[in-house]
Amino acid sequence: MTIAEEFRSRNFSIYGQWTGVICVLLCFAVGIANLISLPRLIWIFSVICLISSFVIIFVEIPLLLRICPTSSKFDTFIRRFETNYMRAAFYGILSVIQWLSLIFGSSSLVAAAVFLLLAALFYLLAGVKGQGFVGSKTLGGHGVAQMIV
Template identity: 70%
Template structure:
């Protein structure tokens, strides 16, 4: 399945996964950009979120990166649409809370994290199976590596 076919599939879990990849880039960039601002703690949380999302959304990285079995077990919890939606909501909460201290670009990360949560929630409500993008290492690509 090509990228274009994935987007035409009308499976909201694929939309959520691609929005999650966008969140990885946004959280990393905005975390670094705001680390020397007055929202240091929230920037660090945003950076940590980006690294967690890398392993959740790009499954073949668990096979090629040396990680502990505890970390692997933690990441493997997020295999259903509902668990991923909950994870994205939990990751967006600190970014929304950063508004209490100061309005910053971390708001963009919070909005896109919520978009990804919405897509995964929609996939769960429509009873769509979680389907990982082949481009990102889903559906057999991770098994072919090892």
């Protein structure tokens, strides 16, 4: 299945997964950019944003769990997010954390909050519509990760 075919499938979990990949890049970029910001309390949120980018990459690209040396505790934590509702909750919590950064001043962390919220909404829509989680084969979804073993 090509990427175009995946998007035409109208499965919202595919949209959520690709939005999650965008979140990885965005959280990493704005996390680093806000480490040099003037309000010191925004640093806390930028560090959280950076950490969440590394967690999201393992959630969204299951192939990395096979090729990167991680602990069994971390693997167990990541495998909790295999359903649409769990992923929606995960992204929703990360989004709320980044929205809370507005308390201490406006920053580019709002962009991360918007995209995290968008990913949460895609996964929530997939769950509400009864669509099972389908991982993109391009990102190491079903079948690809098993071939590595």
